[in-house]
Amino acid sequence: MSSQPLQNYTKTLSPPIASDDVKRCTKRETPDLLKINCKNFNENQIVDTSFTTPVISGSDYAQFTLDRGRGILHSNSHILLGLRKVDAAKNADDGKVFFPTTAGIFSQLDRCVLRSGTNVIQEIRDASHYYTMKAQMDTNEDIKNRYVVTEGRMGAYEAVTDVVNVGGVVSNGSEFKSQLFVDNGLENTEVYTPNAAKNENVVTDHNKLVRGVQVLNNGSEFAIPLATLFPCLRQFSLPLFLTEEPIIIELYFTGSGNKNVSYSSGSPGTDLYEIDPSVTQMMADYINYSEEIMSEFREKNQSMALNFTDYHLVKSNNNFNTTPTYTTSLGGSGKVIDDIFISYSDIDSVNNAKSLLNSYKSEDIVSGAAKSQVAVNLRVNDRNLFPVDVTNISEQYQNLLLAEGLPYNISGTDYAKGAFGTDYSTRFTIELYNSRTELEGQRRYMGIRNSRVEERINNNGIDLVLRTTNGNAVNSVVRAYVGIRKALVFRGGRFFTMDT
Helix, strand or coil, X not given: CCHHHHHHHHHCCCCCCCCCCHHHHHCCCCCHHHCCCCCCCCCCCEEEEEEECCCEECCCEXXXXXXXXXXXXXXXXXXEEEEEECCCCCCCCCCCEECCCCCHHHHHEEEEEEEECCEEEEEEECHHHHXXXXXXXXXXXXXXXXXXXXCXXXXXXXXECCEEEECCEEEEEEECCCEEEEECCCXXXXXXXXXXXXXXXXXXXXXECCCHHHEHHHCCEEEEEHHHHCHHHHCCCEEHHHCCCCEEEEEEECCCCCCCCEECCCCCCCCCEEECXXXXXXXXXXXXXCHHHHHHHHHHCCEEEEEEEXXXXXEEEEECCCCCEEEEEEECCCCCEXXXXXXXXXXXXXXXXXXXXXXXXXXXXXXXXXXCCEEEEEEECCEECCCCCECCHHHHHHHHHHHHCCCCCCCHHHHCCCCCCCCECCCEEECCEEHHHHHCCCECCEEEECCCCCCCCCCCCEEEEEEECCECCCEEEEEEEEEEEEEEEEECCEEEEEEC
């Protein structure tokens, strides 16, 4: 081994800190050895890939215990999941059963926990809704070519045009203006309707079918990266070889109800599906370096801290018609808050499974033409974050992008029906569902970055304020995911978390 790479490596290591120097500990930079795909560290890696079965595996819960002697767990390791019909002997003709289109396999996840011994490193509640929201950042190409296969979800866009067809007669070969549609890599199927006057069938609609891998009746299997399940692992990989406690992953599933699947249009919708325990396993990549480097890293990092943002769920219900001004406390006292993401959806619908999105959406909470009349603000340390409530839809959309730091792959009409952007075509359907009715205004997520992030939150916490005009007369569940700055601290052979 050459001396130069080792010299570069040792320069990135901070000196050991005193056990009582907690504040300094939380400000340390993540060592290059634990950074994801770090290019500053150029030693040869030894990658060991293995399939790990859970120590507990069922249709509603699975638990994995990771081997402490395997080096560094790469964050791109995957959890493999599949579904089975609850009543395997039942032969009801339910047509196609598939995942809600924007959620995919995420619809099966209720709660995900990563812990070291008894210390929770990160926990995501209402995980299916959180992951569905975050998945809207993926690019058009990735959704169309990758995630439709690995995660069973779709949401990429394509532009479509259709000829003007009146009574089966094409008017001078003219076309409608270009409109929006969903693209999953399959060609659209033309739907013909008999025309008595012309004594022939004419094209009246264009139908998009879900891909075979998305159809649960086919027994497909899916893969979710650990860095998706636990966002902290996007910042660092876990050094298993350092800890004296077991690293445990717990997955709580949503169960066999009809809230985790969608049925093709017109089907009875009676077949239920659940997680198949025989499929559940982890495809883990363990990284090792030379014995000299691993020993040196252990010696120089007896204490360290890895910074990340943890997302805590605050959930409540509200009817925006009877209570147009909605204020709820998000907590955060004594903490540093980075950002907040908000979604709201109807909790009264009993027929969500007979739709494309099921309940995995964030709906417009106003009705009629007054689509701009949703005002949002935060009270941070007894002061409004925005001097004037944000009512402009474009500004709310821009705030969402600024909070995430990445562009969301959400069209204007998906964000707010009829407000801006290109509409879906009424003559292009998905599994015979009307795309305009099913999709427009169904991804009205909100995001707010705390511009006063350096201020620690006082005892009054943060308040979320939503004011509406013409609010929908339905009961909505409001989910707010609060981003709290934390550090994963390693000391004395154990991991634990603390607020920064």
